[in-house]
Each structure stands twice: as C-alpha cells, then as structure tokens.
Amino acid sequence: MTQPKQMHFCGFLVAGPVVHSHAIWRNPAHETPFLSLAHYAGIARTLERGVFDFVFFADRLAIADRYGDSHEMGLRLGDQDATRMDPLPILGAMAAVTSRLGLGATRSTTYDAPFNVAREFATLDHISGGRAAWNVVTSMNDGEALNFGDVPHLSHDERYDRADEFMEVAFKLWDSWDDDALVLDRAAGVYADPSKVHYVNHRGKWFQSRGPLNIPHSPQGRPVVIQAGSSGRGKAFAARWTEVIFALQPNMTRMAAFTKDVRAALEAAGRAPDAAKVMMAVMPFVGATRAEAEAKRDLHDSLIDPRVGLSTLAAHANADFGALPLDAAVNEIADTGSQGNLAALRSIAGDGSMTIAEAGRIYGRGVMCPRLVGTAEDIADELIAIVDSGAADGFVVSPAFLPDTFDDFVDKVVPLLQARGRAAAAYGEGTLRDRLGLAGGRE
Amino acid sequence: MTQPKQMHFCGFLVAGPVVHSHAIWRNPAHETPFLSLAHYAGIARTLERGVFDFVFFADRLAIADRYGDSHEMGLRLGDQDATRMDPLPILGAMAAVTSRLGLGATRSTTYDAPFNVAREFATLDHISGGRAAWNVVTSMNDGEALNFGDVPHLSHDERYDRADEFMEVAFKLWDSWDDDALVLDRAAGVYADPSKVHYVNHRGKWFQSRGPLNIPHSPQGRPVVIQAGSSGRGKAFAARWTEVIFALQPNMTRMAAFTKDVRAALEAAGRAPDAAKVMMAVMPFVGATRAEAEAKRDLHDSLIDPRVGLSTLAAHANADFGALPLDAAVNEIADTGSQGNLAALRSIAGDGSMTIAEAGRIYGRGVMCPRLVGTAEDIADELIAIVDSGAADGFVVSPAFLPDTFDDFVDKVVPLLQARGRAAAAYGEGTLRDRLGLAGGRE
Numbered sequence: 001m002t003q004p005k006q007m008h009f010c011g012f013l014v015a016g017p018v019v020h021s022h023a024i025w026r027n028p029a030h031e032t033p034f035l036s037l038a039h040y041a042g043i044a045r046t047l048e049r050g051v052f053d054f055v056f057f058a059d060r061l062a063i064a065d066r067y068g069d070s071h072e073m074g075l076r077l078g079d080q081d082a083t084r085m086d087p088l089p090i091l092g093a094m095a096a097v098t099s100r101l102g103l104g105a106t107r108s109t110t111y112d113a114p115f116n117v118a119r120e121f122a123t124l125d126h127i128s129g130g131r132a133a134w135n136v137v138t139s140m141n142d143g144e145a146l147n148f149g150d151v152p153h154l155s156h157d158e159r160y161d162r163a164d165e166f167m168e169v170a171f172k173l174w175d176s177w178d179d180d181a182l183v184l185d186r187a188a189g190v191y192a193d194p195s196k197v198h199y200v201n202h203r204g205k206w207f208q209s210r211g212p213l214n215i216p217h218s219p220q221g222r223p224v225v226i227q228a229g230s231s232g233r234g235k236a237f238a239a240r241w242t243e244v245i246f247a248l249q250p251n252m253t254r255m256a257a258f259t260k261d262v263r264a265a266l267e268a269a270g271r272a273p274d275a276a277k278v279m280m281a282v283m284p285f286v287g288a289t290r291a292e293a294e295a296k297r298d299l300h301d302s303l304i305d306p307r308v309g310l311s312t313l314a315a316h317a318n319a320d321f322g323a324l325p326l327d328a329a330v331n332e333i334a335d336t337g338s339q340g341n342l343a344a345l346r347s348i349a350g351d352g353s354m355t356i357a358e359a360g361r362i363y364g365r366g367v368m369c370p371r372l373v374g375t376a377e378d379i380a381d382e383l384i385a386i387v388d389s390g391a392a393d394g395f396v397v398s399p400a401f402l403p404d405t406f407d408d409f410v411d412k413v414v415p416l417l418q419a420r421g422r423a424a425a426a427y428g429e430g431t432l433r434d435r436l437g438l439a440g441g442r443e
Numbered sequence: 444m445t446q447p448k449q450m451h452f453c454g455f456l457v458a459g460p461v462v463h464s465h466a467i468w469r470n471p472a473h474e475t476p477f478l479s480l481a482h483y484a485g486i487a488r489t490l491e492r493g494v495f496d497f498v499f500f501a502d503r504l505a506i507a508d509r510y511g512d513s514h515e516m517g518l519r520l521g522d523q524d525a526t527r528m529d530p531l532p533i534l535g536a537m538a539a540v541t542s543r544l545g546l547g548a549t550r551s552t553t554y555d556a557p558f559n560v561a562r563e564f565a566t567l568d569h570i571s572g573g574r575a576a577w578n579v580v581t582s583m584n585d586g587e588a589l590n591f592g593d594v595p596h597l598s599h600d601e602r603y604d605r606a607d608e609f610m611e612v613a614f615k616l617w618d619s620w621d622d623d624a625l626v627l628d629r630a631a632g633v634y635a636d637p638s639k640v641h642y643v644n645h646r647g648k649w650f651q652s653r654g655p656l657n658i659p660h661s662p663q664g665r666p667v668v669i670q671a672g673s674s675g676r677g678k679a680f681a682a683r684w685t686e687v688i689f690a691l692q693p694n695m696t697r698m699a700a701f702t703k704d705v706r707a708a709l710e711a712a713g714r715a716p717d718a719a720k721v722m723m724a725v726m727p728f729v730g731a732t733r734a735e736a737e738a739k740r741d742l743h744d745s746l747i748d749p750r751v752g753l754s755t756l757a758a759h760a761n762a763d764f765g766a767l768p769l770d771a772a773v774n775e776i777a778d779t780g781s782q783g784n785l786a787a788l789r790s791i792a793g794d795g796s797m798t799i800a801e802a803g804r805i806y807g808r809g810v811m812c813p814r815l816v817g818t819a820e821d822i823a824d825e826l827i828a829i830v831d832s833g834a835a836d837g838f839v840v841s842p843a844f845l846p847d848t849f850d851d852f853v854d855k856v857v858p859l860l861q862a863r864g865r866a867a868a869a870y871g872e873g874t875l876r877d878r879l880g881l882a883g884g885r886e
Contacts, residue, residue: 085565088563191521
C-alpha cells in the first residue's frame with residue numbers, strides 16, 4: 001500500500017505592507033507592524049508550528065512609477081513596491097527564533113555580484129543549519145535599472161545569459177571548499193587542509209572571480225534554488241537550475257498544464273521530471289462556515305482601490321496604464337502601443353467586458369493568486385485534490401492579512417491535513433533540501 | 444560637580460575562527476562553534492548584559508594568499524582571513540535575541556552598490572529599532588579585487604574618491620523619505636504622502652542612482668558611520684563622514700596623540716572636535732590575581748604559530764613575507780623591494796633585534812592590539828586612566844577567547860566601572876546614535 005503523497009508548504013511574504021494582497025496593511029482588526037522584527041519573528045514561529053517547509057520573501061529593487069509615469073499613486077495607496085526591506089537581515093532574525101523552518105529570499109543576478117550573493121546564502125545556510133533557499137530573479141523593471149546606473153537595462157535574453165553565468169560562478173564558489181576541508185585540530189593548530197580549498201578562476205563574458213569563497217562548505221552545500229515560472233528564455237534557465245518552482249495559476253486545469261510543461265522541460269534538459277518541486281500560490285480564507293469565509297473574503301476585497309492594483313500591474317507589465325479611463329470596458333480600449341501593454345490587462349479581464357477599474361481591483365486583491373474560500377475541511381479537500389491530480393507538489397500560501405491568514409491556516413487547515421497523512425506532522429531530520437526530497441547540494 | 448565621564452564599549456568580532464587574536468579557535472578549554480548561530484547569539488546576549496554600546500563585525504572579501512604567494516599557510520594555520528562569513532544575516536539574528544545592543548558591520552564601498560548597502564542598513568535599523576552601524580572600508584587587497592573582476596585594483600586615492608561619492612549617494616537615499624512620509628491611514632487607504640518621498644537623481648563620476656529608496660526613513664535615519672584610523676586620504680574621508688573612529692594604538696601616549704590628531708582633523712573639516720567618538724582596541728586578560736591573568740595570557744600566546752601572524756600581516760600590508768627566513772633578525776633583512784613592504788615588519792620589531800618569527804608571533808597574538816593583563820581592578824583603573832587623559836572615548840574590546848573574554852569582562856570589569864559611575868549601569872532610551880551622544884541622523 002503506497003503512502004498518500006504529503007504536500008509541501010511555503011509561507012509567502014514581502015518585507016513591506018503588501019504581499020499579493022494589497023489589503024494587508026489596511027486590516028481593520030489590528031495594525032500590521034511590517035517594519036518591526038516582532039512581526040516577522042511571530043510569523044516565522046507560526047509557520048514553524050505549522051511544519052511549513054519554508055518561509056519566503058519576494059523582493060524588488062525600486063518603488064514603482066510606471067502608472068501615470070509617477071510614483072504618486074503607488075506610494076499614496078501602497079502598491080506592491082511602495083516598500084520592500086532587504087530580506088536577508090530579516091531571514092537572519094528568523095533563523096534565531098526558529099530551528100527547522102526553511103528560509104528563502106529573492107536576490108537579483110542583474111544588480112549584485114556573485115561573490116556577495118554566494119557569501120550571503122552560504123552564511124545563512126551555516127547559521128540556520130542548512131535551511132537557506134534563493135529565488136533567482138533577473139530584475140525586469142526600468143526603475144530598478146535606474147537605481148543602479150544609467151546604462152540601458154539589459155534585454156530579456158541578455159539578463160538570462162548573465163543569470164546563467166552568475167549561477168555558474170556562484171556554484172563554483174560554493175563548491176570551492178571540499179566537504180572535509182575543515183580540520184579544526186586545535187591541539188596541532190591545523191585549521192583547514194589547503195589542498196581541499198580551490199581557486200575557481202572563473203573568467204566569462206559577464207564575470208571574473210578567482211575565489212575560493214572565504215566560507216567553508218555549508219550544510220546544504222548551496223541554497224535550494226527557487227524560480228518563478230516565466231517566459232521562453234526564463235523557462236530554459238529554470239529547467240537548468242531550479243529545484244523549486246513557484247507558480248501562480250488561476251485554477252486546477254491551468255495548474256496541471258503548467259506542471260506538465262515543467263516536467264517536460266526538466267526532462268528535455270536532461271533532468272528527472274520530478275527533479276524540481278512545483279508549488280502553487282493560493283490565498284486561503286478560512287471560516288467556521290462557508291458564509292463566514294466568504295464574508296472574510298468580501299471584507300478583504302472591499303479594501304482594494306482599483307488604482308493600487310493598476311499601479312502594481314503597471315510595474316509587473318513594465319507598462320503604463322495611467323491614461324486609461326477607469327470606467328471603460330477593457331475590450332473598448334484600442335491597443336495603440338507597440339509594446340502590447342494591454343495583454344496583461346486582457347489576461348485579467350476574461351471576455352473583456354469588465355471595466356479597467358474592475359481589472360485593477362482584481363489585480364490588487366491578490367495579483368491573480370487563486371483564493372480558496374471555505375471551511376478548513378473545504379480547503380483541505382481542495383489542496384488534496386490538486387496534489388492528487390498531479391497539478392502541484394505543494395503550495396505557496398499567500399496571506400490576505402498578517403498574521404491572520406497564517407494563524408488560520410496553521411491552526412485549522414494543517415491539523416486536518418496532518419490527520420489525513422497529507423502534511424508532515426513534524427519536521428524530519430536533515431536540511432531543507434532533504435525535507436523537500438531534492439538531490440544533493442553538489443553538482 | 445561634574446559627573447565623571449562614562450566610557451563606551453564595543454565588542455569586536457569577525458564571523459570566523461579568528462579576530463585580532465589568532466588563538467581563538469584553538470582554545471584548549473572548549474570548542475568555538477564560529478559557524479553556528481548559537482555562538483553569536485550567546486555573545487550578543489552577554490554584551491547586552493554588560494550594557495555594551497554595540498557589537499561589531501570586521502569583514503574582508505577574500506582569503507589571504509600574499510604569504511608565500513599562496514593561501515596554503517593562511518588556511519592551514521587559520522589566519523585572520525581564512526574564513527569570514529557575511530556579517531549582515533548574523534546581525535539580523537543578533538537583533539532578534541537582544542533589544543538594546545547596537546549592531547555594526549563592515550561593508551565595502553568598492554565591491555558593492557550604494558542602493559544595496561543603503562537598503563541593508565536601513566533594514567537593519569528598522570528591525571533593530573535604531574541600532575545599526577556601518578564601518579566603511581574601501582577594500583585594499585589584491586585578492587578582493589580578483590574575486591570581483593579582473594580590472595586592476597583601484598589606487599588608494601581612487602578608492603577614497605569612490606567612497607566619498609558612495610557615501611553621498613547612500614545619504615541621499617536614506618534621506619529620500621521625509622520623517623513623516625508614512626501616513627498609514629488604514630481607514631482611508633492612504634499609505635504614504637508621495638510629496639514627501641523624493642527622487643535623488645544622483646549622477647556622478649562613479650555612480651548613478653535615481654532613487655528613492657524603497658524603505659521609509661528608519662529610526663536613526665541612517666546607520667552610525669564607523670571608520671578605522673588610516674592614512675592621508677583616508678583621514679580626510681574619516682574627518683568628513685565618521686561618527687565613531689576605531690583605532691589600534693600600542694600605549695596611552697600613542698592613543699593620546701592619535702586622538703588629538705582626530706580632534707584637529709574634525710575641526711579642520713568644520714566639525715566639532717568631539718563630533719566623532721574615538722574607541723581604542725584593547726585585549727583584556729582578567730585574573731583573580733595578576734599572576735593568574737599573566738598565566739592566561741601566556742597560555743593564549745603559546746598557541747600562536749609565527750607563520751599565522753606573518754600570513755595575516757602579509758594580507759594587511761598587501762605584501763609577501765614568505766621568502767624571509769624565520770630566524771633572521773628583522774634589522775638584518777635588506778629592503779630590496781620598491782614597495783617598502785618591510786615597513787610593517789619593522790613597525791612591530793621595535794629596535795629590530797627580534798627575529799622574523801618573533802614579529803610574526805607578536806602579530807598573530809593580537810594584530811598589535813594592546814593587552815590589559817591583571818585583576819579586574821587593575822583593568823578598570825587602566826581604562827579609567829586612558830579615558831581621563833582624553834586619549835579615548837571608549838574601547839573596542841577584542842577577545843582572546845570566545846566567549847571567555849566577554850564573559851570575564853562583563854562579569855568582572857564592567858561591574859567595577861558601573862559602581863564607580865564610569866560605565867552605564869543600564870541602557871538609556873533612544874537609538875544607538877543617541878546613546879553614543881552623536882548628532883542627529885540627518886545632514
């Protein structure tokens with residue numbers, strides 16, 4: 001008799017007032033102290049209580065100012081880029097208040113140096129005892145480019161070429177100390193075996209780095225590599241490097257199609273089809289009854305100004321929707337731009353009869369993250385159905401309010417899944433990579 | 444009646460096996476788990492118990508391989524650069540286990556971007572409630588340059604020119620949000636006042652950055668800026684920017700001369716002569732009797748291989764001493780090099796009659812950090828004498844063993860100083876900058 005498949009969980013965060021939901025900081029029930037350590041420490045403890053595999057911080061390197069060619073609307077209403085603190089010091093704090101929870105964050109391959117990023121994650125992996133994960137992004141926004149120089153932003157394909165080489169350098173640096181290079185013979189005074197620490201002598205198109213890293217081999221060897229599902233060149237990048245894939249798909253059919261594509265891409269890249277775990281974003285609203293859950297969702301949605309969603313959408317699409325009339329139907333708008341910048345709006349609008357305002361409200365309430373609304377039993381059933389259909393290996397739980405959503409999910413949904421053998425009842429031994437069932441931390 | 448002057452304290456660390464003392468990891472009494480979070484968390488708690496103003500991590504971005512043109516000796520024996528983890532995630536962890544202790548670390552202006560560094564310290568300042576400090580370094584080693592590219596390492600003066608502009612950009616970014624820009628009106632849905640968040644539009648010789656930072660104004664506005672005493676162009680840099688100056692001087696006469704120079708340089712730069720606090724490195728060996736303290740020191744010193752000191756000295760002087768015979772007297776060595784690379788050795792050797800090995804041993808035992816050896820009363824008296832002579836505002840306590848030195852100092856020396864009104868008995872209100880008596884966090 002085979003064991004039912006256990007699902008994996010990640011708690012999704014941004015170190016700011018907003019995550020996918022733009023209502024978070026407007027929670028009528030209490031303040032959301034998103035600049036304070038206590039806020040993040042409490043969330044980390046809750047996720048660990050729920051035996052989540054890891055917590056994760058998305059990041060971006062600029063406020064948004066595509067909407068109306070200004071940062072005014074995004075800052076006034078609090079869009080997704082209005083504030084983002086640096087996740088790495090916060091993950092250090094979370095490492096101190098937990099002992100098993102994995103710790104993941106975004107770092108850009110376009111606006112950082114491989115030696116610095118390799119050091120940060122090697123350090124996090126050491127101090128956390130093998131719990132580090134890195135979401136690799138190439139940073140697509142004009143605003144980010146402008147904060148780091150006035151060179152033209154790299155093209156999409158160039159960014160991924162650079163990212164490929166960035167990964168090569170980082171992997172070489174993480175591998176520059178053999179597992180057994182540290183000797184630590186205190187009596188004889190032998191710290192390390194120099195023959196087991198290697199120059200990497202990388203000389204490529206984008207980077208030169210001699211190495212070795214000045215940090216010994218960490219418990220995982222290197223962080224778990226995360227990627228978000230993306231376009232052509234990005235898919236090739238993911239197929240080569242990724243170990244966890246985040247995706248945001250609106251329903252089970254699309255989730256299944258996405259995951260099938262991922263498996264095929266992994267095989268095409270010469271890897272096992274399940275070499276990477278696929279984790280789907282969901283935003284749960286848990287109620288004692290369905291009506292209560294729906295009321296929670298409706299309250300949440302009532303806090304969304306359409307323009308805050310449009311501001312974030314403009315940043316995500318790297319396009320300006322500020323001139324569009326809010327009360328016009330999406331399919332009434334003529335696509336005059338050569339950038340195809342209406343595609344993002346149209347993908348929200350379905351048949352196109354909804355207004356620009358309605359599309360903005362939908363985007364602001366959760367950046368298209370599907371919502372699971374019901375009793376804990378309803379939500380547990382739905383998660384199990386998704387995993388059993390092969391559409392996902394686990395879920396990225398995206399909060400509607402903080403810490404409310406995680407409290408509800410951990411206290412009400414997780415115990416049901418654990419009772420049915422579908423979520424881990426306790427952490428097993430080993431590193432984050434071990435718990436995710438991934439291959440070793442070496443090439 | 445004037446109050447006696449209270450002295451400031453910093454606990455000095457490297458995130459590795461060695462600090463100034465190269466004996467730390469060889470402690471015969473117990474292991475020193477320098478890769479683990481518990482090690483750093485315990486130290487942070489001890490320093491906070493001792494009402495230290497802050498903890499500080501020195502950093503460098505490469506293993507050392509100047510000695511014998513190889514990293515062999517430094518890695519085998521464990522020199523000061525054999526391992527250095529990234530301090531920022533560790534400071535995040537320390538923020539989580541303390542509530543008042545200041546948190547400082549080195550970041551390089553040569554191998555990082557102002558936007559990234561500004562974000563890291565703004566984040567640390569937020570999550571710690573105003574406790575962040577940044578030691579600004581320009582990174583002088585060839586090995587560091589080689590990890591970040593194969594461009595020629597910048598000249599000394601170029602590095603400081605770049606550092607000046609780096610600071611200008613970072614300060615502009617920290618000032619890009621007015622203090623009252625955050626509105627957080629949850630009912631009305633107003634996050635911030637966009638008219639109080641400013642583009643910085645920096646376009647200089649080394650950097651372009653548009654800003655604003657994507658992080659609101661932090662409790663201190665910006666981290667406390669630390670500098671280590673240095674050479675000509677470095678002194679001008681320090682006079683302009685620094686708020687805390689670290690110095691390593693062998694005795695009270697030299698400490699007094701150094702501090703007098705600093706005061707004059709600050710005045711010459713148009714600042715108050717006491718606008719920056721001068722903190723002198725000391726390595727205490729505390730015993731119940733002087734004989735016990737001397738025995739501790741002698742045990743410590745017996746653990747130093749001369750070559751480990753020479754390896755670190757070679758890195759610090761960016762020069763190779765590997766070909767010099769260990770048993771030759773320093774003043775027998777002919778200075779054939781044009782780099783004057785013997786100056787560093789000669790500065791250790793006094794009249795020059797000591798051997799190369801003896802000089803290496805001296806350097807390895809504490810990088811010329813003066814040692815205070817005696818009873819707690821002896822050491823308290825000496826610290827008071829230094830401060831009363833005007834030779835320092837406080838001390839950088841450098842450990843001989845970890846956590847032993849900090850345990851001894853906090854449990855035995857600090858209470859005497861507190862009883863005599865010369866060390867703070869408890870933390871006052873406010874930020875790290877407030878406690879150090881520095882001016883506000885804005886220009």
